[in-house]
């Protein structure tokens with residue numbers, strides 16, 4: 001059986017005689033063939049294994065059994081047609097460790113495909129494997145998640161598995177692997193903590209992992225791990241299986257599952273939750289993906305001329321609005337939450353997904369644990385999905401309890417990400433004060449022009465750096481020619497301070513705390529390991545900056561006023577105060593919950609020259625943060641010098 005590279009979706013989507021004349025492009029198709037069972041894929045017991053496949057346009061289907069990831073075909077077992085376009089086969093005996101694929105006859109052609117519901121695969125993910133999932137649980141595997149009272153209490157730390165431990169001075173015994181994030185006691189230059197101890201010491205509540213599902217061999221070949229290979233992994237191949245290159249042995253199908261679980265447990269044991277970056281908006285190859293081979297034309301989006309809709313800029317888009325694609329996505333998220341104990345999901349290019357699917361995911365996760373958080377990139381994108389169905393910022397009022405990255409705030413703070421030389425608020429760019437205020441207010445409709453997309457503050461994610469685009473440090477260097485490194489450092493600190501004190505969910509990128517640089521590379525998705533790694537030497541040299549980030553995290557965690565849970569509370573307690581250009585000041589008044597400070601006064605100052613501010617007459621203000629920049633504080637007057645954040649309080 002061969003697989004042709006390009007399936008002609010107009011002529012090869014199947015024999016209409018098989019589907020009673022209903023084409024996959026017809027709206028009636030979902031009505032006739034939507035299957036809501038929870039048994040798609042493999043149901044394993046030591047006594048028997050059942051295979052269930054959804055392939056309504058196929059006229060024949062079979063399970064193809066192999067003895068290894070690359071061995072010859074052992075047997076092709078025909079499947080029997082069942083309800084609503086499904087096919088079944090039950091095999092008695094113990095099928096543990098069998099390698100298998102599905103064969104389907106679509107039109108006149110046989111296609112061979114990996115089970116979309118596969119939970120284990122061989123190296124490089126070209127064949128699925130039947131496994132006993134219980135045998136993949138680590139010795140210590142607790143059900144409890146670290147507690148989280150509200151999403152705005154989260155402090156998210158975005159991390160690539162390989163970046164953390166691949167630097168020669170990481171001290172890791174498992175460089176570049178899942179287990180590199182599970183080790184205790186690793187140290188780097190001058191004995192500084194690295195790895196898990198380091199992250200734990202920062203005080204963050206969530207680690208968000210860049211893609212850890214099995215991604216394409218074209219990005220990282222799991223059979224060539226001795227070569228230097230690097231990729232972020234935004235090219236999904238097997239959605240429900242961990243990536244093999246992060247396992248200590250990708251040839252052992254159970255191992256990657258067990259090692260990822262061990263790593264999640266190690267994080268949970270440190271009171272750190274885990275967010276998984278999921279990419280349900282596109283697949284690595286629209287023609288070669290199992291979806292297209294099994295039910296051509298169904299799972300992806302097409303334009304009028306039957307070419308792929310490509311709002312993802314990755315060649316294709318998943319048709320999340322179609323019943324069985326939606327079900328697949330929901331099932332997949334639920335699987336990761338239950339089987340791997342994931343505590344949150346970050347939806348890549350969420351603006352390409354449909355609102356109904358996102359809300360169904362929210363509903364299903366709430367059944368498991370309502371504290372599992374959901375965030376996503378709700379960008380406005382060019383797709384054939386109707387505007388009213390898109391899960392983007394414009395439709396945020398219909399996406400409750402799903403956070404969206406606040407790109408307007410990001411660009412207001414540090415400057416436009418695509419115009420490298422443009423300045424932002426921190427670098428003395430002009431007229432950013434109003435946009436900064438919108439970010440401070442958590443993106444909610446606060447008052448007049450201080451309004452953005454969010455209905456509640458848990459719908460906004462505040463950040464100035466993530467894996468995409470230049471790091472904050474590199475952006476500052478590109479846009480502040482003529483400034484000293486010391487001045488640039490102050491700008492960087494101010495930006496982080498703004499993110500950690502604004503209303504909403506704060507998000508930082510791994511290494512932001514030591515002013516991570518990618519040497520000016522703006523898109524490092526397949527750059528060298530040396531560009532991408534966490535440089536522990538730089539971390540050691542910038543320990544004072546790391547401590548500064550720790551102090552910001554402590555400040556946020558010790559003042560519930562920075563973590564107001566509702567828009568109503570924000571409108572009640574937040575007041576903007578007078579401040580000159582290039583400075584924004586506000587108070588959080590009469591909010592003593594969880595701490596003794598009744599009032600807080602917060603100043604973000606980008607002016608290098610001294611400025612004087614009138615303080616609201618609420619009592620005796622004391623300095624809580626940034627005392628080194630306070631020149632003068634007496635009664636209701638504050639004089640400061642230097643770029644940075646100052647927090648005053650009345651207890």
Ligand code: CA
Nearest residue numbers: 214215216244
């Ligand atoms: Ca892979």
